[in-house]
Amino acid sequence: MILVTGGTGLVGSHLLYKLVRENEHVRAIYRRSHTLKRVKHVFSYYCENHNELYNKIEWVEADLNDVPALEFAFKDIDYVYHCAAFVSFEPNKYYQLRNINIEGTANIVNLCVSNRIKKLCYVSSIAAIGHEPNPEQLITEKTEWNPEEDNSVYAITKYGAEMEVWRGTQEGVPAVIVNPGIILGPGYWKGGSSGNLFRLIHKGMTYFSSGSSGYVNVWDVSDIMYKLMKSDIINERYILVSENLSFKAFQEKVAQTLNVKPAKKEISLMILEIGWRLDWLSSKLLGRRRKLSKQLAKSIRTKTVYDNSKIKNAIQTEFNSINNSIEKVSEYYLKDTN
Structure with a gap:
């Protein structure tokens, strides 16, 4: 039997669809019951008998730090896909990120060890891979992580989670780690998902940044x-x-598929530098959530190639x-929002 953590997220929901279509016996973890409707909605994109497929999943309510609930979820499990994570680049969320991404992964790994799981697949991120000093040099799996860099809190905790997985391999659990780029996929149009980018571009963006990154679609990932x-x-x-x-x-490709105008102005270094400082100040004085951290401001102007x-x-x-991925996701976005 297969266990999937983070089953109600973008990757988890699409992975679940893949697994049930392959007639796998699947159990999935969720934290809040209202998020289950997102999975049903994702399934509805791809087939007419989506309720029948969805009902093949055995759902267990559990938190990554609720060990007794996790022990119940691990009963009779042979393989584990660990997709659950907290995505945030807000510096003041560091301890929450550690709690979920590192400590939660440590709990999953410990249970994999004690239950003699046959294989674990962990969904990490390109954020957990180091950077090359030359922006034109390809980043590979061998590019070393530099703890002395000004890494984002999200990157630090994803790297820490990988260390827990590697510890598990030393304790007898075979594992594979995937480091996806920015994952494009439908059904999650708000929050930390890339779907929010489609929503923002559709609403109209004034600026673009000078950086670059790697992209992949959720169907390829699963x-x-x-x-x-x-x-x-x-x-x-x-x-x-x-x-x-x-x-x-x-931005231009997404704007074209959504039939809106793309951003025409490049945001300057000065605006970004002033912006993250004002963002920090407003969070301190007014208690507002951080939208632009120092590390995020640096990231969106950094050129990386993978x-x-x-x-x-x-x-x-x-x-x-x-191109095809953007067209496909845009099609689902317009269906969901029109």
Whole structure:
């Protein structure tokens, strides 16, 4: 039997659809019951008998730090996909991020060890991979993490979570780690998901930034995770990036598919530097949530390019183009919002 944590998130919901379509026996963890409707909605995108497929999932209410509930969820489990995570770049969320991403992953790993799980797949992020000093140099799985850099709180905790997974491999749990880029997919149009980018671009954005990053769609991510778990590959990590794109190019492609005007002005370094300081000040004086941290301001003007050759060679896979992915996600966005 398979256990999926974070089953109500973007990756988790699409992975669940993949698993039930493959006739796998699946149990999934959720934290709040109202989030289950998101999974049903995702299933409804892809087939008419979505309720029948959804009902094949055995749901368990559990928190990553509720060990007794997790022990119940692990009963009779052979394989684990650990997709649950907290995504935030707000510095004041650091301890909450640690609690969920690091301590929660440690609990999952401990239960994998004690239950002699056959294989674990952990969904990490390109945020947990180091950076090259030359922005034109490809970042690979071997690019070293530098703890002395001004890393975001999210990146720090995802890297810490990976360390827990590697600890588990030393204690007898075979594992694979995937490091997706910015994951494009439908059904989650608010919050920390990339779907929020489609919503913001559709509403109209004034500025674009000078940075770049790697992108991949959620269907490729879930498909590759499934193939890795079915393979003999263990104790490896893989960058999952279809294409590297500038933020400007991404905004223009999305704007075109949504039939809106793209941002025309590049945001200057001065505006960003002033912006994150004002954001910090308003959070201190008015108690507002952080929207632009120092690390995020740096990230959106940093050019990074990622190498996807390791995963392509490992399981002989090809990624869908980002153009097609954007068109597909935009189609679902317009259906959901019109």
